[in-house]
Amino acid sequence: MVKDVRRELERFVDKCKSMGLKITPQRVAVYEVLLNREDHPTVEEVYNEIKKRYPFVSLATVYRTVETLEDLGFVKRVAYWGGSVRYDANVEDHHHLICTKCGAIKDIQLDINWQAPEHLEGYKVEKYSLHIYGVCPACQKKEN
């Protein structure tokens, strides 16, 4: 699955317009960074990347923007292992490989042959994902 960043950004701009939200450089920059990353950066990481190109953004704006993006359905907040919240511009269903040492999260495609029921123990089910915990290659090296 190759992401068409340009097309996604257009879709985002359209959605903002239709919602009466302004298209600000900050907003576009945040979404662009998230679209271009394969991992699931923290807000701080997004901020650091944006600062290189647009030194004017503030961390508070990045926090506000990821929340807006989440409300609009363009990114999702991924359940996290520790530390800070992480965001993901891949909104399709997929599974996660999570490092128990550093918290890094990687998307993976897997067929688990399981379908979520609409309701479970009184919960209204929205989505699900398999979380696989382990030690990532980088942290395995550090262990020696």
Add this chain to the structure above:
Amino acid sequence: MVKDVRRELERFVDKCKSMGLKITPQRVAVYEVLLNREDHPTVEEVYNEIKKRYPFVSLATVYRTVETLEDLGFVKRVAYWGGSVRYDANVEDHHHLICTKCGAIKDIQLDINWQAPEHLEGYKVEKYSLHIYGVCPACQKKEN
């Protein structure tokens, strides 16, 4: 699966002794609270429950104790949706039902017919769990 709290506490006391750790009332109280709860309380929640019975404990001690318990393998830190870290004294493999509104986490037993490989994309796999996201009964009521 009915938990034998008394037996678990004994096992805990033995393990502490064998590790040269002291059996303090604070330690026992924290583990006892976690053993007796079906949900996955935050550190603050554990602290509040303990305070009722043992008003002398401090929040910092509860933080330190859950970490010790985790190191010993008596509880685990569960991946969380937002806010604070949550702990679980159920160390057997099981799945999670997570409320996207309030972050509450409930254990569930499910057969997903899937076995984790030992290695996946370079990660050394330790365990896995299915995370099912939805809105819990309490939050569904609040929505009206």
Add this chain to the structure above:
DNA sequence: ATAGCTGCAAACTATTTGCAATCCC
């Protein structure tokens, strides 16, 4: 007796918020 624990308070990290200035439509 003494190493390990604890309580307290202060430090730190992550996130949110109030408000005046600024920017898109």
Add this chain to the structure above:
DNA sequence: GGGATTGCAAATAGTTTGCAGCTAT
């Protein structure tokens, strides 16, 4: 022009840490 958005700094929430005194072994 005018409301939405931003930057800044201050506030808040969650967690960790230093240290002096206490306690289980």
